[in-house]
Amino acid sequence: MQTDIEPKAALTPGNSKNSSARVEDKQSSHILSLRNLNRQFTVKQGGWFKSSQRIISAVTDVNLDIGTNETVALVGESGSGKTTLSRLLLMLDQPSSGEIFYRGKDLSSLNAQDKALFRREVQPVFQNPYASLNPRMRVKHIVTEPLLVSAKRTNESLTKSEVDARLAWALEVTGMRVEDGEKYPHQFSGGQRQRIAIARAVACRPKLIVLDEPVSSQDISIQAQILNLLKDLQDELGMSYLFIAHDLATVRFMSDRLAVMYHGRIVEDGNSEKVFANPQHPYTQALFQANLPEQPVLGRNAENNGAQLDPTSISDRDKAVASVTDTMSVGCHYIDRCPRRMDVCSRSRPELIGQTKEHQVACFITQQSHEEVVNG
Amino acid sequence: MSNNVVTDKSPSVSSDHNADRLAVASNSQREKSLLQVKGLSTSVGGLTLIDDIDFSVSLNQTVGVVGESGSGKSTLGLSLLQLVGTGRGQGDNKVRYQGEVMFDGQDLLKMTDKELRQIRGRDISMILQDPMTSLDPVFSIGSQIEEAIQCHGQVSSSELRERVLSALTKVKITEPESRISAFPHQLSGGMRQRVVGAIAVSCAPRLLIADEPTTSLDATIQMQFLQLLQDIQSEMGLSIVIVTHDFGVVAKMCHRVCVMYGGHIVESADVQTIFKNPAHPYTKALIESRPKLHEKPRRLASIAGAPPKPTDNIQGCKFAARCPQAKPECTQQRPPAMDLAEGHQVRCWYPLSGEFPENPLKGDGNAN
Numbered sequence: 075m076q077t078d079i080e081p082k083a084a085l086t087p088g089n090s091k092n093s094s095a096r097v098e099d100k101q102s103s104h105i106l107s108l109r110n111l112n113r114q115f116t117v118k119q120g121g122w123f124k125s126s127q128r129i130i131s132a133v134t135d136v137n138l139d140i141g142t143n144e145t146v147a148l149v150g151e152s153g154s155g156k157t158t159l160s161r162l163l164l165m166l167d168q169p170s171s172g173e174i175f176y177r178g179k180d181l182s183s184l185n186a187q188d189k190a191l192f193r194r195e196v197q198p199v200f201q202n203p204y205a206s207l208n209p210r211m212r213v214k215h216i217v218t219e220p221l222l223v224s225a226k227r228t229n230e231s232l233t234k235s236e237v238d239a240r241l242a243w244a245l246e247v248t249g250m251r252v253e254d255g256e257k258y259p260h261q262f263s264g265g266q267r268q269r270i271a272i273a274r275a276v277a278c279r280p281k282l283i284v285l286d287e288p289v290s291s292q293d294i295s296i297q298a299q300i301l302n303l304l305k306d307l308q309d310e311l312g313m314s315y316l317f318i319a320h321d322l323a324t325v326r327f328m329s330d331r332l333a334v335m336y337h338g339r340i341v342e343d344g345n346s347e348k349v350f351a352n353p354q355h356p357y358t359q360a361l362f363q364a365n366l367p368e369q370p371v372l373g374r375n376a377e378n379n380g381a382q383l384d385p386t387s388i389s390d391r392d393k394a395v396a397s398v399t400d401t402m403s404v405g406c407h408y409i410d411r412c413p414r415r416m417d418v419c420s421r422s423r424p425e426l427i428g429q430t431k432e433h434q435v436a437c438f439i440t441q442q443s444h445e446e447v448v449n450g
Numbered sequence: 451m452s453n454n455v456v457t458d459k460s461p462s463v464s465s466d467h468n469a470d471r472l473a474v475a476s477n478s479q480r481e482k483s484l485l486q487v488k489g490l491s492t493s494v495g496g497l498t499l500i501d502d503i504d505f506s507v508s509l510n511q512t513v514g515v516v517g518e519s520g521s522g523k524s525t526l527g528l529s530l531l532q533l534v535g536t537g538r539g540q541g542d543n544k545v546r547y548q549g550e551v552m553f554d555g556q557d558l559l560k561m562t563d564k565e566l567r568q569i570r571g572r573d574i575s576m577i578l579q580d581p582m583t584s585l586d587p588v589f590s591i592g593s594q595i596e597e598a599i600q601c602h603g604q605v606s607s608s609e610l611r612e613r614v615l616s617a618l619t620k621v622k623i624t625e626p627e628s629r630i631s632a633f634p635h636q637l638s639g640g641m642r643q644r645v646v647g648a649i650a651v652s653c654a655p656r657l658l659i660a661d662e663p664t665t666s667l668d669a670t671i672q673m674q675f676l677q678l679l680q681d682i683q684s685e686m687g688l689s690i691v692i693v694t695h696d697f698g699v700v701a702k703m704c705h706r707v708c709v710m711y712g713g714h715i716v717e718s719a720d721v722q723t724i725f726k727n728p729a730h731p732y733t734k735a736l737i738e739s740r741p742k743l744h745e746k747p748r749r750l751a752s753i754a755g756a757p758p759k760p761t762d763n764i765q766g767c768k769f770a771a772r773c774p775q776a777k778p779e780c781t782q783q784r785p786p787a788m789d790l791a792e793g794h795q796v797r798c799w800y801p802l803s804g805e806f807p808e809n810p811l812k813g814d815g816n817a818n
Contacts, residue, residue, distance in 0.1 A: 151668040263756045293518040298739035298752035323741040364670040366698025370721040372705050
């Protein structure tokens with residue numbers, strides 16, 4: 075991959091034209107910060123005669139920072155609120171309360187031009203490239219569309235040669251050929267389609283890409299290609315990633331930070347080396363135990379490498395599913411499935427705290443042991 | 451490689467192995483083959499989807515069929531019960547099966563439709579990937595299990611209810627009495643897949659074909675469902691063919707593994723050999739390209755290119771275009787399946803371990 079073909083186009087970040095819109099946060103190197111973010115949905119329930127409304131909290135009190143050039147991984151089961159959170163920070167949805175700061179600036183206070191700039195600098199890549207690419211558009215139009223829309227919104231003029239140069243560059247860095255620009259998505263395999271989706275994202279020279287399960291629909295031999303590509307692009311272009319995934323081994327490969335979500339809350343957050351070395355929250359531990367073994371467990375000479383069952387028994391799990399929507403309870407959300415629940419867990423809810431910012435856990439068990447350490 | 455690379459549950463001793471090759475009934479007392487597939491090919495309108503498939507499943511054994519999309523792994527699962535494109539295809543587009551699928555001494559490919567219907571669901575049952583589409587949304591789960599039981603004989607209504615309850619209990623659905631009248635949309639994804647499992651085991655099958663049974667499930671639920679399959683297997687004495695793209699599922703479940711590529715089984719061996727000593731470059735590359743939980747490499751090993759389509763007309767080895775050690779002659783002639791060791795077959799002119807006995811492409815016949 076070569077960066078020297080990169081066009082010095084008007085849209086390249088750092089260009090003086092846009093500097094007024096760029097508010098650098100001097101205090102922190104965080105590109106994006108979420109503060110007490112909430113998103114609630116109102117659901118109508120009941121039949122024709124007796125209906126009631128219920129509030130479901132998809133994202134609750136989320137605090138998360140994404141640093142410059144950092145990859146933050148978000149893991150959790152389906153329904154844990156990962157995708158809702160990603161929609162909030164792409165400005166595809168509005169939070170019910172709480173703030174999102176992009177480079178120190180509150181998203182809700184952005185004017186139209188800043189918003190357009192934000193949308194250029196924060197790009198999504200979705201899970202299924204069969205659904206996320208318009209089948210009736212040529213690849214060149216798919217890749218350059220966000221660029222052109224963004225230029226229009228920010229009143230920038232882009233010459234055709236600049237756009238073409240950017241297209242050629244985006245296709246090249248993602249491992250496609252320039253001729254591929256003339257083709258339609260159906261002419262490509264799943265792996266190549268995901269490359270097109272990534273090319274579309276990088277064409278805008280983003281600061282942050284939100285990757286929502288970018289490889290889970292890919293074939294095994296393609297997954298490694300895409301993951302390597304994402305890492306190379308990050309190294310060369312300097313971007314932050316929010317990497318949403320459920321496969322822990324993939325997360326381990328990609329992430330610098332790891333945030334574990336359960337029922338809309340972040341239950342564990344920290345440096346991914348630390349979390350992988352020492353997962354603290356019982357839910358994180360359950361996720362680790364549910365990870366499939368890497369070496370065979372059957373057959374002769376099989377080492378039994380930890381393929382135990384999630385400590386949650388199936389009936390506990392069913393109960394937890396039944397109570398998913400019961401978000402108004404006061405206790406810890408994980409209490410129904412937790413093998414180590416205590417009395418205090420049903421009375422109050424643990425906050426996400428830790429001795430350092432490097433590793434925070436929302437669980438009374440770990441907090442108790444911290445206090446014991448502190449109090450001698 | 452040692453000559454006796456065998457698994458606990460599938461001791462494939464030498465005599466037995468030869469029996470496999472000759473496709474005669476197994477003569478070993480310890481291991482009896484329940485299913486023996488020999489030279490199975492499935493084609494539609496002149497397009498060969500799977501080609502020359504040989505494998506066997508012993509009693510109580512779990513065999514994994516691994517491959518990428520388009521490799522023919524699902525077609526293989528469906529071909530065993532001749533369910534590929536059923537009801538469609540006339541004349542030239544008719545689905546054609548060739549070879550032998552010996553199940554308990556009978557060739558399924560020679561059976562009439564009526565005989566086959568008796569086998570399907572009763573002796574061999576199937577779990578498909580997506581429980582949302584394999585369950586009917588307008589019938590209660592109880593009636594869907596009843597239907598499976600009633601297809602295979604008259605039972606009184608009280609016995610019917612009892613069997614439905616026991617099927618639900620077997621898949622660990624709590625309070626089965628109250629769940630009988632539930633509809634699929636009232637259940638979570640994991641429970642739905644367990645209901646599909648209950649339908650599959652309701653007639654006490656001897657072979658279960660599970661086609662990507664956990665792909666649509668969450669990690670924790672996936673682990674529970676796989677564990678459940680293993681529990682049912684040891685409880686009922688079931689053989690399982692599990693079709694998957696995930697080597698983690700293979701590592702958890704399987705005794706033997708068949709790796710598919712481009713409609714062929716390119717390597718088959720016991721699970722330990724596949725992971726520790728793969729002979730086909732494709733198998734090796736696949737295993738190396740998995741991210742690991744306990745290490746963080748700078749880059750992952752990856753396989754360049756994309757898998758072939760059934761419409762691609764490839765003369766030589768189907769993997770040659772992506773193979774790191776392909777030689778020019780690999781694109782000329784397709785390697786046949788050959789025995790590297792007891793119970794270890796590979797389709798490669800230059801296998802990574804062992805050697806090709808009579809390699810026509812190379813004088814000395816040794817790649818390494």
